[in-house]
Amino acid sequence: xxxxxxxQALNDALAVALEADPRVVLIGEDVGTTGGVFRVxxxxxxxxxxxxxxxxPVAESGIVGAAFGMAIAGMRPVAEIQFLGFSYPAxxxxxxxxxxxxxxxxxxxxxxxxxxxxFGGGIGAAEHHSEASxxxxxxTPGIKVVAPATPATAKGLLLAAIEDADPVVFLxxxxxxxxxxxxxxxxxxxxxxxxxxxxxxxADATIVAYGAMxxxxxxxADALAADSVAVEVVDLRTLSPIDAATVVxxxxxxxxxxxxxxxxxxAGIASEIVAIVxxxxxxxxxxxxxxxxxxxxxxxxxxxxxxxxxSVGRIVAAVRRTLED
Amino acid sequence: MEPLRILDPSGxxxxxxxxxxxxxxxLFEAMVTARTYDRKSSALQRQGRLATYAPFEGQEAAxxxxxxxLRRDDWLVATYRDAAAMWMQGYxxxxxxxxxxxDERGGSPPAGVGVLPPSITVGAHMIHAVGLAWGERLxxxxxxxxxxxxxxxxxxxxxxxxxxxAGVFRIGTxxxxxxxxxxxxxxxxxxxxxxxxxxxxxxxxxxxxxxxxNDLLAMLAAARAAVERxxxxxxxxxxxxxxxRIGPHTTTDDPGRYRDEADVAEWSERDPxxxxxxxxxxxxxxxxxxxxxxxxxxxxxxxxxxxxxEGLAPFGPGAxxxxxxxRPTGALEEQRRLLLEGEAxx
Numbered sequence: 001x002x003x004x005x006x007x008q009a010l011n012d013a014l015a016v017a018l019e020a021d022p023r024v025v026l027i028g029e030d031v032g033t034t035g036g037v038f039r040v041x042x043x044x045x046x047x048x049x050x051x052x053x054x055x056x057p058v059a060e061s062g063i064v065g066a067a068f069g070m071a072i073a074g075m076r077p078v079a080e081i082q083f084l085g086f087s088y089p090a091x092x093x094x095x096x097x098x099x100x101x102x103x104x105x106x107x108x109x110x111x112x113x114x115x116x117x118x119f120g121g122g123i124g125a126a127e128h129h130s131e132a133s134x135x136x137x138x139x140t141p142g143i144k145v146v147a148p149a150t151p152a153t154a155k156g157l158l159l160a161a162i163e164d165a166d167p168v169v170f171l172x173x174x175x176x177x178x179x180x181x182x183x184x185x186x187x188x189x190x191x192x193x194x195x196x197x198x199x200x201x202x203a204d205a206t207i208v209a210y211g212a213m214x215x216x217x218x219x220x221a222d223a224l225a226a227d228s229v230a231v232e233v234v235d236l237r238t239l240s241p242i243d244a245a246t247v248v249x250x251x252x253x254x255x256x257x258x259x260x261x262x263x264x265x266x267a268g269i270a271s272e273i274v275a276i277v278x279x280x281x282x283x284x285x286x287x288x289x290x291x292x293x294x295x296x297x298x299x300x301x302x303x304x305x306x307x308x309x310x311s312v313g314r315i316v317a318a319v320r321r322t323l324e325d
Numbered sequence: 326m327e328p329l330r331i332l333d334p335s336g337x338x339x340x341x342x343x344x345x346x347x348x349x350x351x352l353f354e355a356m357v358t359a360r361t362y363d364r365k366s367s368a369l370q371r372q373g374r375l376a377t378y379a380p381f382e383g384q385e386a387a388x389x390x391x392x393x394x395l396r397r398d399d400w401l402v403a404t405y406r407d408a409a410a411m412w413m414q415g416y417x418x419x420x421x422x423x424x425x426x427x428d429e430r431g432g433s434p435p436a437g438v439g440v441l442p443p444s445i446t447v448g449a450h451m452i453h454a455v456g457l458a459w460g461e462r463l464x465x466x467x468x469x470x471x472x473x474x475x476x477x478x479x480x481x482x483x484x485x486x487x488x489x490x491a492g493v494f495r496i497g498t499x500x501x502x503x504x505x506x507x508x509x510x511x512x513x514x515x516x517x518x519x520x521x522x523x524x525x526x527x528x529x530x531x532x533x534x535x536x537x538x539n540d541l542l543a544m545l546a547a548a549r550a551a552v553e554r555x556x557x558x559x560x561x562x563x564x565x566x567x568x569x570r571i572g573p574h575t576t577t578d579d580p581g582r583y584r585d586e587a588d589v590a591e592w593s594e595r596d597p598x599x600x601x602x603x604x605x606x607x608x609x610x611x612x613x614x615x616x617x618x619x620x621x622x623x624x625x626x627x628x629x630x631x632x633x634x635e636g637l638a639p640f641g642p643g644a645x646x647x648x649x650x651x652r653p654t655g656a657l658e659e660q661r662r663l664l665l666e667g668e669a670x671x
Contacts, residue, residue: 025463051463057493062452062486069456072441073400074464089482096446097453103648104442108433110651142649165651194654241654 009151013158028080060090071113084119085128099142122175124302132262138240145239147171149214156191173212196243202230205256210236220315255286256322287322331542336603346608356385358623359409375425380572386597387566390544400470402454418630448481469497469555477508492529497555510583526563538566539597
């Protein structure tokens, strides 16, 4: 075990995968020489060479489309797109080809590949750099979508994504990259895709969150604990397929649920949580399921970004509303 | 820029043939078979037995000449109009029919055949060929990839990304543009202001070749050179095949609304089959009986493929859930159960 932040844990996961499997290659803009805009691939080209860690032209569709061809040929490419807001040119490849090849070819061809994309705001970045449009990807058939909240989860999930037989969109919360450190196990281990985790136990209410919002959910739980409200926090970890069983079990246990997502409100991940809970746990509910989300606006720039991203205060207020009913 | 030509429209050699007359006859028979399939498909569509179909009549030399240069295990990434090329590389007529009948099994070539299901979106697939050839190189093999697309696809941004990646990394990709003059109703001069599509390769740092796409031998010669170059690790080639689609864009299209039928008559005189037949006649390698026998054998084989495709029991309602991932997710298992309960009237 050693203490790592999420960027280091992801770097460690990529090194483990590159070391273990010659079919793994990293491909993307600036992933080699500079080690990526967030330094997640730092030092890997120096260690594994430029045929394993491939710097490409600036071309998101090309990066994902070429990785798709490599995957069909038998490689295990890990493509990097620098920001979620830059992934839209590649979204056509994902929705039109990557997610469909197994279905279209009736299993003859598959595309076991990972598309790593930093997402979410909170660091005051430029326009297009703070997008939380993960629902677009979760809405796309044929891919899996994961979003870790902590360094240890990030490493295990990334190794699981690389080893998955199907394409995985791997969303990395920008705000968490360097914000926290924790003990990360050495070497190879897997955090299963499709499994949510109860990261804090509580009997009075449940907060379901993912990515950077898990930390804020835990802070909200701390604040509420001061008032003797015991909040359970579920880290979703996988946005598609969602682990409904874990969410529902917690909803049944506490009877009060708040779904938190930085993404836009309409047709978002939080909406999906609300739907799952009301479909499967309605008669256990003591209050309507609440949502705390980003708004249906373009993500504001630095000076007003804090009004968009769910704050600890908004999460606490939502939990209190469920407690009033 | 004069297109490469080896066989002129009268069937006379004007260049060095890449293969002997016996091999030309074999390829001619493949062209006859492909045309039989194409006409049968249009007929089946009119009978309501196939969904929308994109005919390729007139483009047999471009597709068969180019793919004849491939090794059996090379990759091919093509479009909805490239059934002849796909069949040449090992895709079955049965699978081609199944696809047009709306059955996902049509997307599966026989095991070991490296032909992706036809791309329906325009342009995005060219980069897949680059990735396939790149993957093969990284795996230490020498399989290369050929990709087919129309002149309309060169208007798409992905054309640039594919050509640029292939050029930068010298990926063994053979780009075959069948410039058939039209992207549905829009003519070639609405797709690009450059004099030729072939010349675009120059800007990406690799050769572009303009070829008479109705000349089987010129297509084969150009493709052989491109395939050899790719396999030797020297990088990509763009081949622009000047050809013409005699029929509509698809069976839902009426080309009478946008093109001059005099052009069709003129291009029909340059029919790629007619040209090779004239050559074979002069070489003593052709007889009417033999061509009829090939046509009859093709018709019988294609009819059998239709019977097999139509006779294949459709998937049950829940099968779509199995095809999405290596193993269906819990969410999909639940949705399948919901669908099937609905089927049971619950």
